[in-house]
Amino acid sequence: xxxxxxxxxxxLEHILEKMDINNKxxxxxxxxxxxxxxLIIPADILxxxxxxxxxxxxxxxxxxxxxxxxxxxxxxxxxxxxxVLPTTDSVADQILALHNRIKHIIEIAxxxxxxxxxxxxxxxxxxxxxxxxxxxxxxxxxHIPNGLTTQFLKKLAKLYKMVIISPILERDEKxxxxxxxxxxxxxxxxxxxxxxxxxxxxxDFNESTYYMEGNTGHPVFDTKYGKxxxxxxxxRHHPLSWLIYGLEGAQIVFNPCATVDGLSETMWPIxxxxxxxxxxxxxxxxxxxxxxxxxxxxxxxxxxPAHRELGHxxxxxxxxGPDGSRTKGLSRSKDGLLIAEMDLNLCxxxxxxxxxxxxxxxxxxxxxxxxxxxxx
Amino acid sequence: xxxxxxxxxxxLEHILEKMDINNKxxxxxxxxxxxxxxLIIPADILxxxxxxxxxxxxxxxxxxxxxxxxxxxxxxxxxxxxxVLPTTDSVADQILALHNRIKHIIEIAxxxxxxxxxxxxxxxxxxxxxxxxxxxxxxxxxHIPNGLTTQFLKKLAKLYKMVIISPILERDEKxxxxxxxxxxxxxxxxxxxxxxxxxxxxxDFNESTYYMEGNTGHPVFDTKYGKxxxxxxxxRHHPLSWLIYGLEGAQIVFNPCATVDGLSETMWPIxxxxxxxxxxxxxxxxxxxxxxxxxxxxxxxxxxPAHRELGHxxxxxxxxGPDGSRTKGLSRSKDGLLIAEMDLNLCxxxxxxxxxxxxxxxxxxxxxxxxxxxxx
Numbered sequence: 165x166x167x168x169x170x171x172x173x174x175x176l177e178h179i180l181e182k183m184d185i186n187n188k189x190x191x192x193x194x195x196x197x198x199x200x201x202x203l204i205i206p207a208d209i210l211x212x213x214x215x216x217x218x219x220x221x222x223x224x225x226x227x228x229x230x231x232x233x234x235x236x237x238x239x240x241x242x243x244x245x246x247x248v249l250p251t252t253d254s255v256a257d258q259i260l261a262l263h264n265r266i267k268h269i270i271e272i273a274x275x276x277x278x279x280x281x282x283x284x285x286x287x288x289x290x291x292x293x294x295x296x297x298x299x300x301x302x303x304x305x306x307h308i309p310n311g312l313t314t315q316f317l318k319k320l321a322k323l324y325k326m327v328i329i330s331p332i333l334e335r336d337e338k339x340x341x342x343x344x345x346x347x348x349x350x351x352x353x354x355x356x357x358x359x360x361x362x363x364x365x366x367x368d369f370n371e372s373t374y375y376m377e378g379n380t381g382h383p384v385f386d387t388k389y390g391k392x393x394x395x396x397x398x399x400r401h402h403p404l405s406w407l408i409y410g411l412e413g414a415q416i417v418f419n420p421c422a423t424v425d426g427l428s429e430t431m432w433p434i435x436x437x438x439x440x441x442x443x444x445x446x447x448x449x450x451x452x453x454x455x456x457x458x459x460x461x462x463x464x465x466x467x468x469p470a471h472r473e474l475g476h477x478x479x480x481x482x483x484x485g486p487d488g489s490r491t492k493g494l495s496r497s498k499d500g501l502l503i504a505e506m507d508l509n510l511c512x513x514x515x516x517x518x519x520x521x522x523x524x525x526x527x528x529x530x531x532x533x534x535x536x537x538x539x540x
Numbered sequence: 541x542x543x544x545x546x547x548x549x550x551x552l553e554h555i556l557e558k559m560d561i562n563n564k565x566x567x568x569x570x571x572x573x574x575x576x577x578x579l580i581i582p583a584d585i586l587x588x589x590x591x592x593x594x595x596x597x598x599x600x601x602x603x604x605x606x607x608x609x610x611x612x613x614x615x616x617x618x619x620x621x622x623x624v625l626p627t628t629d630s631v632a633d634q635i636l637a638l639h640n641r642i643k644h645i646i647e648i649a650x651x652x653x654x655x656x657x658x659x660x661x662x663x664x665x666x667x668x669x670x671x672x673x674x675x676x677x678x679x680x681x682x683h684i685p686n687g688l689t690t691q692f693l694k695k696l697a698k699l700y701k702m703v704i705i706s707p708i709l710e711r712d713e714k715x716x717x718x719x720x721x722x723x724x725x726x727x728x729x730x731x732x733x734x735x736x737x738x739x740x741x742x743x744d745f746n747e748s749t750y751y752m753e754g755n756t757g758h759p760v761f762d763t764k765y766g767k768x769x770x771x772x773x774x775x776r777h778h779p780l781s782w783l784i785y786g787l788e789g790a791q792i793v794f795n796p797c798a799t800v801d802g803l804s805e806t807m808w809p810i811x812x813x814x815x816x817x818x819x820x821x822x823x824x825x826x827x828x829x830x831x832x833x834x835x836x837x838x839x840x841x842x843x844x845p846a847h848r849e850l851g852h853x854x855x856x857x858x859x860x861g862p863d864g865s866r867t868k869g870l871s872r873s874k875d876g877l878l879i880a881e882m883d884l885n886l887c888x889x890x891x892x893x894x895x896x897x898x899x900x901x902x903x904x905x906x907x908x909x910x911x912x913x914x915x916x
Contacts, residue, residue: 179563187555197806362899403779404905411912430573430864438814488806523738526913529780533906536787
């Protein structure tokens with residue numbers, strides 16, 4: 165029997181795929197909502213993906229045809245990846261190595277005609293917040309838009325006519341640090357940014373050591389390809405955060421994360437999928453991959469000895485539709501690019517069918533929440 | 541290959557149980573959070589359950605021991621059942637037959653030392669709202685507490701020292717009809733009631749034909765065995781509804797439902813479980829079972845011919861813990877009693893570990909929701 169942590173488990177889907185069962189159709193329906201059609205990816209692209217060792221998967225979310233609206237089809241890409249260099253290398257080298265790795269993955273996304281691509285949380289750095297050391301990790305924080313990473317991605321966005329969402333550690337003009345997603349449009353312009361609103365104080369992570377609660381609200385970006393929001397990592401545990409993006413008109417909400425097994429894996433397949441259902445939009449849940457080793461030992465506040473490894477980031481990125489269906493997950497252990505071709509008309513079709521917003525009685529809740537918010 | 545609807549599928553768990561897989565431990569962890577210990581049910585009780593043909597399952601949710609609080613252990617029961625008599629029989633006979641059936645199930649729950657028991661939505665009647673006929677279905681609505689059903693359950697509650705939640709169709713003094721859960725305490729007193737706040741207008745069901753949006757808010761009942769709320773059926777699609785129960789201090793929220801396959805089964809395992817995670821409490825999702833045939837044909841607003849059958853209520857009742865773990869589901873096709881022994885201390889322990897409420901920034905959302913509520 166395999167262990168229940170670490171990298172030896174490829175994915176739930178790998179296991180289920182091998183099962184000798186008569187009722188696969190039913191199992192698929194219950195676990196994934198439906199058996200989504202696979203996106204056909206040309207052989208040469210699959211080869212390229214294999215060359216750079218990424219798990220490349222594609223699925224299609226369809227909507228019914230309508231006579232007053234044309235289909236609103238967009239291809240979305242989600243990237244999960246390991247860090248490239250050891251955490252002991254120089255900060256500049258680590259950033260450049262990740263730029264180089266992501267450049268290759270974005271090239272593949274472009275060849276798959278991806279319109280909107282999202283990278284994982286603080287993708288330019290190891291997830292070093294568990295160390296509680298300021299040096300050198302604060303050095304990874306970059307100015308937006310003047311920092312290296314935003315400049316780097318602006319070029320790729322323009323080159324490939326791709327909207328790119330880039331979640332990084334941000335350092336503003338006053339040296340306040342934020343956990344921020346930058347949205348770059350298909351012409352290489354920065355459309356805006358969204359700062360993480362909810363900060364974990366759980367397990368290895370009190371990330372308020374490094375950055376502050378976001379003050380940019382819940383912006384929805386009306387991109388050429390669709391209306392998108394970005395709900396960063398721990399914000400996925402907050403249904404109100406998902407709700408506001410829905411009320412603001414989002415059709416796709418990206419949820420770039422960094423989370424390890426033993427902590428959150430039980431909740432992972434539930435939360436972003438529930439958000440898609442509750443708010444009648446698509447959600448894209450992205451988690452980093454791999455095990456990161458830090459130069460100095462640190463403790464985890466759990467009574468166990470000091471150590472230099474955080475645990476295994478289990479990947480398993482997936483995309484959910486407003487009808488509750490979802491793609492399979494990417495690998496638990498490999499870098500990956502998950503593509504979904506989605507007809508955004510499905511959002512309104514599900515709203516018309518289920519009427520969650522129409523029946524939400526928001527005014528009742530505003531009143532009640534106001535009462536419950538008073539200090540006691 | 542089995543069909544994907546109807547009664548031929550016993551449950552997801554039956555299928556997974558039979559799988560020849562090496563990685564069962566991992567599959568269980570991902571699908572159920574952990575492998576919950578089974579509650580040992582004495583052989584004579586299991587025999588009694590078999591005699592009356594119910595699926596009887598029991599699980600244990602444990603918490604860590606603390607030195608300033610003793611364990612707070614409660615046994616909760618969830619009942620799912622088919623109707624007993626044909627829908628063409630007299631209303632009075634149908635009610636009495638269901639009373640008799642439920643009496644037997646409650647006897648078994650009592651022998652398992654269940655402290656709090658919840659029945660399914662409008663348990664005294666077929667789920668006839670799809671017919672849009674007022675006659676005879678409105679006759680099933682009963683006064684609280686003077687109606688037959690509340691009087692019947694008050695006796696059983698007192699006899700077995702059991703808190704009983706009884707979701708019925710309510711007719712008040714002014715002949716306004718509501719979809720209401722009555723909470724009866726262990727001494728047989730009615731503690732109060734909670735009316736369904738959100739009414740579906742989906743598929744076969746515009747239930748506002750029969751009853752109005754609840755006006756009792758989100759009461760939490762401080763029972764002898766724990767603080768409980770009742771979130772009826774379609775309210776499970778509304779994260780704000782779950783949230784208020786959490787803010788009001790609920791430790792267990794019951795979600796009595798009636799929903800059919802082809803409509804909601806994709807969402808069923810997600811929503812109540814997500815609510816348990818997001819609000820750090822236990823949730824008990826209960827769905828009725830069976831296929832109900834009505835005297836007169838009706839249409840479903842889907843372009844298909846008129847028919848007299850609604851579809852299959854797929855049971856699959858389950859209980860989730862605040863840590864994201866869940867029990868297996870009851871049968872898709874049989875009456876059942878699902879028991880969970882839970883240490884309610886787990887709620888606060890998960891709150892301390894994850895801090896979702898502490899990090900919820902409610903005041904920010906009150907302000908935003910207030911803005912978003914303005915008529916446009």
